Amino acid sequence: MRVDAIKNGIVLDHIEAGRALEIYHLLSLDKVSCPVAILTNVSSEKMGKKDIIKIDGALSLPLEILGVISPSITIVLVEDGKVREKRHVSLPKEVTDFLRCKNPRCITSTEQGIHHRFHLTGEKNAVYRCVYCDAQWS
């Protein structure tokens, strides 16, 4: 696989530098069978440095949720080697069972069988807080 040429797949561009691996794991890309490339610290005019993930395969992934991790991300869908669609990630109002609260004092750290829920509180800065303990997700 040449990292610059994808035939059918998805490019996640403008990822905040240093966060590509986190996204790789959140999307469970370690479990897919198609080629996946992670580029880190790529120079970017807009961002200084950025990360990029290239997925060479037409997968169905919960991409909308990526805004929670890094609102700067652009999703590029590639078909037959051409860009079919380019869009910014959105900020969902609520995210269920995608993020886990890191606050050790939060009930979600011990209670089994409950949904891990975060809600958007600061639209501008994309601040997500745990609905149980109000801890800010970062």
Add this chain to the structure above:
Amino acid sequence: MRHLIDIMDFSAAEIDELIATATDIVAHPEKYREKCRYKKLATLFFEPSTRTRLSFEAAMMELGGQVLGFSEASSSSAAKGESVADTAAIVSGYADIIAMRHPKEGAPLVAASKSDVPIINAGDGGHFHPTQTLTDLFTIHLEKGSFENLTVGLCGDLKFGRTVHSLIAALSRYTGIRFVLISPEELKVPSYVKNTYIKEKGIPYKQTTSLDEAMPELDVLYMTRVQRERFFNEEDYLRLRDSYILTPEKMEKAKKDMIVLHPLPRVNEISTEVDKDPRAAYFRQAKNGKFIRMALILKLLEVD
């Protein structure tokens, strides 16, 4: 069916209603003696807090109701690993209303999602303690007659003190409120609290490190404890602790009708000599807790 998890679950109008009921209970306790006859309150205290629990139990008994429950996790099913959700689901089959205290933040919200009866958050770790805030509000209202045009000073640990954050949030809904935030640099009000409840609402406020300077302008002084574990070094702690101790000398600078509140227990942040000053309202405040909890139980049980 309603629960009380966070003080902001109630509108200002609903809080005013609770205060009106509690005021009436103080004036005519006999009217309320049978209101909750045959009703049961379960106090599920997964961590001990004797004063809060007794306040709830006394409140239910004065309404003619009965109480059951446990006062620490080791004597409950939680010790055997039962989840909060299961405990709530089961107990809601035995009781008409539940007051729950838990060391984990958000536990009462989990309970509320599985309970068939109203849940009152009686403290979830360092997170929320809405009945403390109701007690604070009721006391201010009883002592000052209203919330309008008050200058409220909050002193001590304004960073980690969640009762302070809840009180700011609740008071920010009344007109003519002004805040004076008195704390060491290290323990200032977090910016999200300040932005959401003070700045964005255009409420006048002042931030200072000097309790002495703030004293003359205050109508209400809410004292909190500056805890040792919040500081990296002992020296800073000792230096700061002493500048936030309320003494008779500081009280001399205050208005004649100013009132001092404290969620209690205090350690040394209010010198015991202040206790006999009629402006020291903190013991009256503790007593008020029972009356506002009675009003809350009536509201949540929809008894009129």
